[in-house]
Amino acid sequence: MINLAGIDIGTSGTKVVLIDDTGRILASAYKEYPMAQPRPGWAEQDPELWWQAAAAGMREVLTKSGLSGQEVQAVGLSGQMHGAVLLDKDYELLRPAILWCDQRTGAECEWMNEELGTEKLFAWSGNPALPGFTAPKLLWLRRHEPEIYARIKHVLLPKDYVRWRLTGELATEVSDASGTLLLDVTKRRWSEEMLAALAIPRAWLPPVYESTEISGWVTPVASSLTGLKPGTAVVGGGGDQAAGAVGAGIVESGLLSVALGTSGVVFAAADEAQILPGSGLHSFCHALPGKWHLMGVMLAAGASLQWLRQTLACKTSYDSLTALAAGVKAGSEGLLYLPYLLGERTPYPDPAARGGFIGLTMRHGQGHLVRAVLEGVTYGLRDSLELIKEAGVPAAEIRVSGGGARSALWRQIVADIFQAPVTVVNSTEGPAFGAALLAGTGIGVYASVAEACGKTVRVESRQEPDLSAGETYEKGYALYRSLYPLLRETMHGLATEFEN
């Protein structure tokens, strides 16, 4: 029997799963750790915590499954993207990693977008500069921590630090490297032009593999700490979005995934690199050799419902809230909700965008508010769908995941607003599961990632779109779309005049 491990280095904790080659989960473990916020808007983590969590998680899944390290054939890695891990000449950590959600690099992004120009950024990397990305973090360090900057010899992404500890190899792979802004996403290699323009030494960056390539083997020291056998293959893996998509079977054009987590993500596999300046979509390499993906991000998807629950619903359970919403007709009787509680990313990259309810009357009760939130979040995600369709990528089936996918009502609203069937699959282990499938592909258990998904990912539920609700939602969506452009100035005025 072939057994495979997947490790996902998340922001709140690390997940380790052990599966067999049919995709059966043999054991999983989750190890939490804190995130430091030394100043407002900053987000840092000690990479040592990731390694400790990965090693402890691996020991735990081996114990739980009753397998020995000898019986695990390969490991795949996944994790939070965009972080900057900095090592000196002796491979020692220079400071805590600066994470994807850190907001300190506004000035550096502005400089990159305005001085270098978004045209060049798109030509060289396929994406604009956003505060979470890795490259602006290096520019920030050069300006604000020059003594640390002067000692940098290696820059790694979070999961690739764990790879270094597991294998002694410095390496990354294309999907995660896409979020550094230093990768030429079209050519799937570091961008010499970008590195030259930013004066970042090429030697700092590790070799870039495809997600299914073997990047190294477990060392004797790592073996003693993890329980894996020395020489176990460690495969490239993928950034959390790409690996999560593999785990959900989003590996061919036409299948779209919608994650209804705290944030919302619309993800589509694409056969070609799509460079789309100004669209607000990310264009990254997929974890399948020779494939790419498009991704739209909503900052407050599930977070909108969470906010409503905490502020207006006395922390009633999500199931009770969605039951109330089910009693209200599609369209929430003329109530619209704007989900920009945390600013927005796609389709409006605008930190000063603000949320709201529009159309309130005395008739509206709690069920209307909840339903309007579910609908408003889904309208916002439809904005990403429209951009993806404009890029020529079809959407024949929507696969939903995340906490919001537990609600049959929310799934139906997605089907009705997207006018496409909505499915849910068996695997709930997310990126760690996808990383294990990439590991299996890397050592030849599966002929391709698509075959890995075909053998392990099964559709468990399917909901068809309702045509009459769809008509109501078309009108609602047109009104929703008109609001941000109308209210932008007001939102900015409120954010600058009254906040702080």
Ligand code: ADP
């Ligand atoms: P994260 O993205 O932080 O990993 P989850 O994927 O678990 O989190 O998503 C959390 C969100 O899922 C919550 O904020 C809430 O909006 C939504 N959610 C959780 N349970 C339910 C439910 N039973 N019905 C509807 N929405 C839910």
